[in-house]
Amino acid sequence: MTEAATVDARPVRRAARITPVSIFLWALRIAALAIILYGSYLSISSGRLSAAQWRDLFVFGISTGSVYALIALGYTMVYGVLRFINFAHGEVFxxxxxxxxYVANALATTTLWTSSPVVSLLIVLVAAMATSTSVAVIVERIAYRPLRGAPRLIPLITSIGASFTIQYLVRGLVGPSTKAFPRMEQLRGTTEILGVVILKSQVVVIVAALVMMAGLYLFVERTRTGKSMRAVSEDPETAALMGIDVDRTIVKVFAIGGAMAGVAGALWGLVFPSLNFFSGFLPGIKAFTSAVLGGIGNIVGAMLGGVSLGIFESVGPSLVLAGYEIPAFSQLKDVVAYAALVLVLIFRPTGILGERLAQERT
Amino acid sequence: MRRAVKLGLAGGAAMVLVAAIGMVAAFQARMLIDPILPLGTFFLYLVAFIFGWMASKPPVTLEGFEPARAGIRNVLAGAMAGALGGLCVGLLLIVMTTWDLRGVFIALSPELAEILSFGLPVAAAIPVIALVAGAAGALGGAVHLLSPRLRRAVLSALAWVLVFSLFTDIFGQAFTALRLEFLVDFIYTGRGGALTIVGAIVVFAVFFVLYWWMSGRTNTLRQRVQSMPRGQRSRWQIGAAVIILVVLYFVPKIMGPFVSQILVTAGIYLLMALGLNIVVGYAGLLDLGYVAFFAVGAYTTAILTSPQSPAFSPELSVVASIPFVMIAAAVAGILVATPVIRMRGDYLAIVTLGFGEIARILLNSEWLAPYFGGAQGITNIPDLQIGPLTFSTPQDYFYPVFLFVLFAAYVTYALQNSRWGRAWMAMREDESVAEAMGVNIVTAKLSAFVVGAILASFGGSLFASQIGSVFPHTFDIVVSITVLVIIIVGGMGSVPGVALGAIVLIVLPNLLREFSEYQFLFYGVLLIVMMLNRPEGFIPSKRRAQELHSEEMAQDAWLEIYGEKGQPEQVPEGAV
Incomplete structure (x- = not known):
């Protein structure tokens, strides 16, 4: 990091005085809380949805949330090391x-798809991981590496550019039409786990995400590479002095983030079987929200944040908005996600597991 | 050598991508120089040219060291990079003629193969492609050999040939309107046709001579103007302004409705860009939800004036709605700015993006449809009417839009050295220090957002009355990004830069139908390229450039810094 960045990073202690702004912010807080609580009260007391329906929404939230969590890992790790929002990460996903x-589509015409679903899912997963990893690494090489030490907003703007470039390259390559992911016979229907009825595809998503995240956690905590990543995120200059190749470590961070995004991409197809060149934007924003919610720079936080955002987003509209009898409230599903983003960034930029990094930002 | 190979492969990848996303095939229909050079082929080998130029660029040398002398090595490196790129395209050709990949990559059509191979069989085509690409790369390398004066003249003249060949419609129309039809017949194959070979050579020669003659003289002209006594200088400046205004008065009359419509669109974007320039360029607050203010302007006008608006029945005229537009925009600006006062940098960018998207979704929603019309939007917005004048055609709208742009430019200049402007710039450079020096961060941020919001809302208001209807899907995030690209390409904080950015980025893709398909791809690439090479933009503001290059400067002597800072601050930034 540069001299300017370290100075900038010093926490600013403000005198605790009552200004019109702080009154406004408190009013906003109270209003948001009141709206949420009263809406929930209204919709629960109306008894519109049964307990089972609530539980379904909840499970759905967990499965989308675990996909968000996987994407959020890329944001959070890159932010931890380079201190900038990699806007293009949604596109990597x-x-x-x-x-x-495309791999699933090709496999779906063969017998492998029906005869050994596990193998074909693995092939899909590996292909997606490989693609996302290479895209993430290429973007890092072209767009971010020359900008080490530049003012903070510059890599952010570059990443917006990279995001647009990837979107429209993909649009040019494969066309603007929306693609439908092929269904897998074995994943239709439901299964019962601990007395809870869950869609099979959701089970696969949750289990796969859990496995990947556990693997990543062990990798970062236990291996040498993981250690160097933590060192670089702690203090790149000192890490370099200790003999860590900072550039290579950063590439590895991007590669791992990309791989996780690739897994998320493959799993996404199981939950939401439609896809076009613009599909990365919204999950990207939501994953970023998850990363902030969990405390940016914090791997466990990203997982927690992702799952809580998923639940919030899936339960929220029916819980809060339906309470006010808003017509077609499902249209406002994304408003809930964006509102969560805005509220989290305004009121709790340190996230659930507030970390050192986040304090520098407020 | 290794660099040439690396860049050659990168260039090859770029060329393959350009071909595979369908650009080459889409551009092929337009002839640049009849009959030898269609735009698609030109574009493909332009990539080879650029990578050849990059591969042979001399490495950065430290101050005090003699830079490596340019020589045949540059040309060789360029040629090698280009040829490697060409081989990659050859590989693509083999792959796409052997297998049919159109199920995945929709653009890999037989027509593309035909274009790439110049109509030759594949085996013969590959060496030809490699040769042509190598030649393009070698030319790119050879650019380094020219003396700066010659290089500038050659490249500028080539650029003009490109301009003349791309905008045949405009030049045809302008020449015809000015009764110069013989020129059209001379350099083009007909009205709206391509340049002839002779025409291309003539255009090149004329501009080459012009630039060769001009280089070395423009500076003295500027110096002459600057060394004039004050009274004479201002008289000159007024004279120049009058001439420009007169020319601009005739522009829509000469250009006809199609070009005028594009100019009006560019003007509205320019209005927004000038507003965002205040928020991002002056105050350093990266607002990614800027389109929301544009929407506020458009919807306020729509609701107040349209007889079809659901919520408000006494209808006003468009002019009468403008004060309300300003109030609504100011309120929106305060609403967005207050929660983000404690934030800086990237978090602020994301929160504003969230606000912008929330606004769009709410406008689109069934819930608020009784007020905003939902997805059907609001139609029947009346034309702008000032006294007896009614503005209805694009040609008419050119003038009010231009007036508003002038007003915005004036506001921008006036604020630059005002108390507010200084507070914003201090905040941009370092918020904590600015606060410590007594800048009130709260009012500085609020005022930046409010001024930016009002300028954008004017744009929205004009847009609504010109189009006659507003729909929520118009106010997409890509508008915010487009405006951002305009100010970044032009130069943050600099008014002429922003104007240039708006003209180039809005007018070009709208004039060239083929480009509009790839408009956002260009914007994305442009954002990256600008940030990597010229973060201060093409026409930078001095102060901004200093900030962005502060590290390079810090390496230089103290004298540099003192020399810059010792100058009076009042030098207008835009006057570059």
Whole structure:
């Protein structure tokens, strides 16, 4: 990091005085809380949805949330090391999902798809991971590496550019049409786990995400590479002095983030079987929200944040908005996600597991 | 050598991508120089040219060291990079003629193969492609050999040939309107046709001579103007302004409705860009939800004036709605700015993006449809009417839009050295220090957002009355990004830069139908390229450039810094 960045990073202690702004912010807080609580009260007391329906929404939230969590890992790790929002990460995810779609589509015509679903899912997963990883690494090489030490907003703007470039390259390559992910016979229907009825595809998504995240956690905590990543995120200059190749470590961070996004892309196809070149934007934003919610720079936090955002987003509209009898409230599903983003960034930029990094930002 | 190979492969990848996303085939229909050079082929080998130029660029040398002398090595490196790129295209050709990949890559059509191979059989085509690409790369390398003066003249003249061949419609129309039809017949194959070979050579020669003659003289002209006594200088400046205004008065009359419509669109974007320039360029607050203010302007006008608006029945005229537009925009600006006062940098960008998207979804929703019309939007917005004048055609709208742009430019200049402007710039450079020096961060941020919001809302208001209807899907995030690209390409904080950015980025893709398909791809690539090479933009503001290059400067002597800072601050930034 540069001299300027370290100075900038010093926490600013403000005198605790009552200004019109802080009154406004408190009013906003109270209003948001009141709206949420009263809405929930209204919709629960109306008894519109049964307990089982609530539980379904909840499980659905967990499965989308675990996909968000996987994407959020890329944001959080890159932020931890380079201190900037990699806006193009949503597109890395989308590219993985595209690859997964084409591989799955090709496999769906063979007998392998029906005879050994596990193998074919693995092939899809590996292909998606490989694609996303290479895209993430290429973007890092072209767009971010020359900008080490530049003012903070510059890599952010570059990443917006990279995001647009990838979107429209993909649009040019495979066309703007929306693709439908092929269904897998074995994943239709439901299964019962601990007395809870769950869609099979959701089980696969949750289990796969859990496995990947556990693997990543062990990798970062236990291996040498993981250690160097943590060192670089702690203090790149000192890490370099200790003999860590900072550039290579950063590439590895991007590669791992990309791989996780690739997994998320492949799993996405199982939950939401439609996909086009713009599909990466919204999950990207939501995953970023998850990363902030969990405390940016924090791997466990990203997982927690992703799952809580998923639940919030899936339960929220029916819980809060339906309570006010808003017509067609499902249209406002994304408003809930964006509102969560805005509220989290305004009121709790340190996230659930507030970390050192986040304090620098407020 | 290794660099040439690396860049050659990268260039090859770029060329393959350009072909595979369908650009080459889509551009092929337009002839640049009849009959030898269609745009698609030109574009493909332009990539080879650029990578050849990059591969042979001399490495950065430290100050005090003699830079490596340019020589045949540059040309060789360029040729090698280009040829490697060509081989990659050859590989693509083999792959796409052997297998049919159109199920996945929709653009890999037989027509593309035909274009790439110049109509030759594949085996014969590959060496030809490699040769042509190698030649293009070698030319790119050879650019380094020219003396700066010659290089500038050659490249500028080539650029003009490109301009003349791309905008045949405009030049045809302008020449015809000016009764110069013989020129059209001379350099083009007909009205709206391509340049002839002779025409291309003539255009090149004329501009080459012009630039060769001009280089070395423009500076003295500027110096002459600057060394004039004050009264004489201002008289000159007024004279120049009058001439420009007169020319601009005739522009829509000469250009006809199609071009005028594009100019009006560019003007509206320019209005927004000038507003965002205040928020991002002056105050350093990266607002990614800027389109929301545009929407506020458009919807306020729509609701107040349209007889079809669901919520508000006494209808006003468009002019009468403008004060309300300003109030609504100011309120929106305050609403967005207050929660983000404690934030800086990237978090602020994301929160504003969230606000922008929330606004769009709410406008689109069934829930608020009684007020905003939902997805059907609001139609029947009346034309702008000032006294007896009614503005209805694009040609008419050119003038009010231009007036508003002038007003915005004036506001921008006036604010630059005002108390507010200084507070914004201090905040941009370092918020904590600015606060410590007594800048009130709260008012500085609020005022930046409010001023930016009002300028954008003017744009929205004009847009609504010109189009006659508003729909929520118009106010997409890509509008915000487009405006951002405009100010970044032009130069943050600099008014002429922003104007240039709006003209190039809005007018070009709208004039060239083929480009509009790839408009956002260009914007994305442009954002990356600009940030990597010229973060201060093409026409930078001095101060901004200093900030962005502060590290390079810090390496230089103290004298540099003192020399810059010792100058009076009042030098207008835009006057570059």
């Amino acid at each position: 989308m590219v993985g999902a595209m690859m997964a779609f």
